[in-house]
Amino acid sequence: MSDSNPTPAVKPVIAAGAAKRANASVIGMLLAMFSTVAIVLTIVWLNPEPKAGAYRTEVDVATVAGHAADTAGFLPVAPVLPEGWSANYARWNPPGTDGVAYWDVGYVTADDTFIALRESVTANPTWIAAQAQQAPVTGTRTIDGHDWELRDNPKGERSLVFTSAETTIVLTGAADFKDFDILAAGATALLDEYAATANPTSKESK
Incomplete structure (x- = not known):
């Protein structure tokens, strides 16, 4: 049981x-x-966390441009900019797979924003589009008598592109237009100066 x-x-x-x-x-x-x-x-x-200004360095862009000139075959632009601006790098980039060699400078504005300046005498549409991050052309911006192509990126960055018979300059960053205007004016002022020096009679004949 x-x-x-x-x-x-x-x-x-x-x-x-x-x-x-x-x-x-x-x-x-x-x-x-x-x-x-x-x-x-x-x-x-x-x-x-450090502020953006803490990353500022004192790169002598004009000196680096002078050293790069022999390799580049032209004198890269090194604009004179207002107090508060600085460059955190300046370098010459040899040709890549696209065959384009270019001058490359990173500028920190007085407002702690960033604009990259890239210049090449062998630029092509593919290279320009890549430097402008494939942003579409949205207009033209005239700065000190020079027309720059405006390319706006929906993510916030924008680019200005200046093309002449001698060179192409692309400015890219998230800075305000006023800062783009300062850098663009400084760059084209140097280009005008270089052109006048290379052709002194052209200025006298006007």
Whole structure:
């Protein structure tokens, strides 16, 4: 005859010492986690995120342009810009797969925005479109008597493109138009100066 009373379930019993050790491990783990978080927060507090201006460097664009001229075969533009502007790099890029070599300068404006200036005497439509981030042509902007092609990117960046018989300059960045105008005017002023120096009689004949 079977026993009608079910066998009660056996509950495991943890010894007091083992339970104490387990609790100590959990507490230790929590304390270690809180300590790590506190250290990270302290480091972040002591080292706040630097402002854009902290990344400014003093690159002598005119000097680098002079050194690049022999390789480039022309004197790249190094515009004279207002106080508060700076360049964080200036370099000559040899031809890539597209066959286009170009002068490349990164400018930080007085408002801590960025504009890249790229100039080439071997530019082609594919290279221009790539430098302008494939942005569509949306108009023309006249700056100091020179017409620049305007290309607007929906993501916020824009480009100005200036093309002459001698060279092509592409300005690209997220800065305001007033800053683009300053850089564009400085670049074309140098181009006019170079042209007058190369053809001194052309200015006298006008």
